[in-house]
Amino acid sequence: MAIRNLTDLRAGLPRNGRLIGLDIGEKTIGLAVSDPDLRVASPIGTIRRTKFTQDATELARAMRDRGVTALVLGLPVNMDGTEGPRCQSVRQFAQNLLERPQLFGDEPEIAFWDERLSTSAVERMMIGFDMTRKRRDEVVDKLAATYILQGALDFLSRGGGPGLPPVTGGGDGPGGWRHPDDDEDGNGGG
Numbered sequence: 396m397a398i399r400n401l402t403d404l405r406a407g408l409p410r411n412g413r414l415i416g417l418d419i420g421e422k423t424i425g426l427a428v429s430d431p432d433l434r435v436a437s438p439i440g441t442i443r444r445t446k447f448t449q450d451a452t453e454l455a456r457a458m459r460d461r462g463v464t465a466l467v468l469g470l471p472v473n474m475d476g477t478e479g480p481r482c483q484s485v486r487q488f489a490q491n492l493l494e495r496p497q498l499f500g501d502e503p504e505i506a507f508w509d510e511r512l513s514t515s516a517v518e519r520m521m522i523g524f525d526m527t528r529k530r531r532d533e534v535v536d537k538l539a540a541t542y543i544l545q546g547a548l549d550f551l552s553r554g555g556g557p558g559l560p561p562v563t564g565g566g567d568g569p570g571g572w573r574h575p576d577d578d579e580d581g582n583g584g585g
Contacts, residue, residue, distance in 0.1 A: 397504055398489060404465050404506040405433065405551050412464040415439075415457065416544025418513065418536050419468060419485050424450065425536030427544045428461050433551060436544035438537035447491055455498040466492075469510030469543040508547045514539045 399407070408414075411431035418425035424442040429435065439461070442453050457463070468489055471481040489505050517538045521531045 398493070399504050399506050401467070401506040401508065401547055401551065404467075404504045407504060408433075408464055411462070413462055414465050414467050414544060414547070415454075415461070415463040416467045416508075416540045416547065417454075417469060418510065418539040418543055419488055420444075420536060423536045424454070425538070425540035426454075426457055427537060427541035428457075428463060429544060429548055431462075433548055436541045436548055438534070438541045441536045447488075448495070451492060451495055451498050454492075455500075458499065465504040465506070467506050467508050467544055467547045469513060469540070470507040472509050472511050474511060506547070508543050508550075510539075510543045510546075513542045513546075517542050 413431055414429040414433065416427040416429075416436060422444055424444060426439045426441065427436045428439050430437070439457065442450055442457075444450055458466075468485055470478075470485055473479050473482075485507070489507075492499075492505065514535065517535055518531065521535070521538070526534075
């Protein structure tokens with residue numbers, strides 16, 4: 396298992412190899428999976444965090460059940476592009492996965508994806524759909540994972556490039572979602 400940039404990760408995937416996207420939080424890990432063509436991300440669930448080995452075992456099971464060969468971990472970069480304690484926590488999670496290859500059989504690869512504002516974007520979308528707070532709490536993590544993974548898939552479909560791409564506004568951002576109040580430039584409508 397190795398940490399790669401997203402473009403190198405894709406190049407090393409077997410034919411029809413799928414990706415799993417993770418939104419790693421303190422209490423939960425949201426999960427999403429790609430289709431074999433790496434075009435569409437779909438939410439698959441949430442892992443309630445307990446001990447790392449139990450979390451990793453559940454993640455490995457989800458990967459095996461869906462034929463996943465690589466992971467895309469959302470990296471919560473600060474708005475100014477720096478990495479704070481939350482990034483360190485995600486990087487440590489990845490390192491802990493690297494130390495337990497026996498859980499994964501064939502060693503999957505790991506890439507990071509800049510997840511700035513992913514949860515906020517998903518929250519805005521759910522509020523726009525008039526979801527209750529209770530329902531939002533139930534699905535936010537797996538939808539954030541879907542948003543993260545879809546952003547990575549969109550990046551790859553455009554040819555990709557090394558490293559973490561910048562997050563842009565409006566419909567050009569990860570997942571291509573746009574708030575209903577935003578105009579075409581991604582600014583507040585009016």
